Amino acid sequence: MPPRPDTAADSVTRGRQVLEQEAAALLALARRLDRRFASAVEALRACRGRIVVSGVGKSGVIARKIAATLTSTGSPATFLHPVDSVHGDLGIVGRDDVAVLLSKSGETDELFGLVASLKRLGVPIIAITGAAGSTLARHADVVLDAAVAAEACPLDLAPTTSTTAALALGDALAIALFEAKGFDAEDFARLHPGGALGRRLLLLVRDVMVTDRLPALGPEATMRECVILLAERRGTVAVVDGERKVVGVVTAGDLTRLMERRADFLDVPVRDVMTRAPKLAHPDELASAAVNRLEHHGIMAMPVVDDGGALSGVVHLHDLLRAGAA
Numbered sequence: 001m002p003p004r005p006d007t008a009a010d011s012v013t014r015g016r017q018v019l020e021q022e023a024a025a026l027l028a029l030a031r032r033l034d035r036r037f038a039s040a041v042e043a044l045r046a047c048r049g050r051i052v053v054s055g056v057g058k059s060g061v062i063a064r065k066i067a068a069t070l071t072s073t074g075s076p077a078t079f080l081h082p083v084d085s086v087h088g089d090l091g092i093v094g095r096d097d098v099a100v101l102l103s104k105s106g107e108t109d110e111l112f113g114l115v116a117s118l119k120r121l122g123v124p125i126i127a128i129t130g131a132a133g134s135t136l137a138r139h140a141d142v143v144l145d146a147a148v149a150a151e152a153c154p155l156d157l158a159p160t161t162s163t164t165a166a167l168a169l170g171d172a173l174a175i176a177l178f179e180a181k182g183f184d185a186e187d188f189a190r191l192h193p194g195g196a197l198g199r200r201l202l203l204l205v206r207d208v209m210v211t212d213r214l215p216a217l218g219p220e221a222t223m224r225e226c227v228i229l230l231a232e233r234r235g236t237v238a239v240v241d242g243e244r245k246v247v248g249v250v251t252a253g254d255l256t257r258l259m260e261r262r263a264d265f266l267d268v269p270v271r272d273v274m275t276r277a278p279k280l281a282h283p284d285e286l287a288s289a290a291v292n293r294l295e296h297h298g299i300m301a302m303p304v305v306d307d308g309g310a311l312s313g314v315v316h317l318h319d320l321l322r323a324g325a326a
Contacts, residue, residue: 018152022164025148029165032145033172040126040142041176044075049096051077052123054085056110058159059102059166066100066170073178086113093121100126100173104146104162106134115139128166144169205290206283208323209304209313216240216311219247219271223258226250226270234316236301239274244310246303248274280305281315287325290315 044051051070055063063079070077080089093099099118103111106129118125119139127140130147137143146169152160215233217226218240229237230252239248254273258265279297281290281304294302294317304313 018160021150021152022161025161025165026168028149029146029169036142036144037172037176040144040173041180043098043124043126043142044070044100044173044177045180047075047096047098049094049098050092051075052080052093052097052099053077053102054080054082054099054111054114055102056082056108058163059104059108062163062166062170063100063102065167066102066174069171069174070177073174074181074183075174075177080114082108082110082114085117090114090117093118093123095121095123098124098126100128100170101136101140102128102166103134103136104130104159104166106131106136108136111136128169130162130165144173203287203323203325204283205281205285205287205304205315206313208287208319208325209281209283209315210319211313214238214311214314216244217250217270218242219269219274221270222266223250223255223268223270223273224266226273227255227266230255233314234301236303236314236316237270238278238303238311238314239270240311246278246280246305246309246311248276249278249303250274251299251301278303282306283312287315287320287323291317291320291325294320 051067053063053067053070054060060081067077067079078092080092085093101111101115106127112135115125115136124142125140126142126144127136128144128146129136131137132143132145132147146162146165148161148165150156151158151162213233215229215237216239217229217237226237230250235252237250238246239250241247248271250270250273254275255265258268258273262268279293279299279302281293281302283304283306290302294300300318301314301316303311304315306312
């Protein structure tokens with residue numbers, strides 16, 4: 001038996017070694033990824049039924065998580081225990097399904113009853129295994145190599161590095177499938193309606209924008225009129241033409257810079273001060289996208305325009321943050 005660590009420093013050192021060993025295994029796994037991975041993604045993308053994920057022991061725990069990740073990213077999946085499958089639960093499997101089976105050794109006896117049933121139904125099998133020449137691999141339609149050099153366990157017994165590799169490979173499948181199917185943030189939000197995540201992803205600019213007493217002036221207005229609106233309406237004024245289309249924006253920062261240059265700043269037309277290509281938002285875009293744009297450009301507010309470019313509202317960064325859009 002290896003000596004037990006006697007000090008905090010020894011524990012930290014051993015912890016780092018485990019993390020470094022598992023990180024190295026993932027890097028090696030990434031380098032080995034090949035066309036078989038693409039074949040697995042395509043098989044899952046073409047699935048017209050559900051993705052059935054199965055494994056025994058620690059592999060079963062990882063299989064449950066992979067099924068949950070697939071489901072939450074738009075690919076309906078379910079965990080099926082291989083023992084239960086031969087005692088009545090095989091009824092959840094249909095001919096349009098695809099199976100993902102996990103086994104480090106590829107020789108897990110409990111899996112083979114399920115394998116035989118899947119073959120009888122004509123269900124494609126994707127194997128995630130550490131043994132490419134195993135019985136499971138020979139019966140699978142696609143084999144994903146999840147082999148690791150050794151477990152992080154000092155006895156090389158407890159599933160540690162191998163389960164990390166299998167879990168990461170499952171995540172890689174889910175995200176590659178997510179993108180292959182064109183899944184987007186709104187699709188994700190529909191599957192996560194509860195809690196802060198759902199609220200953030202479903203929140204639209206129209207839900208947060210100000211629509212009352214909009215600060216707007218024509219290009220011929222003077223800064224004397226603009227100063228009042230800047231003070232009353234939170235430091236941003238939209239400049240609009242005769243059709244209410246936004247042609248520019250004046251901010252409190254623009255006013256400050258003008259005052260430093262001109263003593264007669266109150267008489268200057270806003271057209272000479274405004275930003276002529278302002279950043280704009282649309283009522284139906286995600287609020288989180290508006291936050292990203294405001295923060296990226298270092299501005300506090302944007303006019304919101306309809307499909308024709310007419311002013312519909314103003315959206316402020318602080319309002320978006322308070323609403324949980326970031």
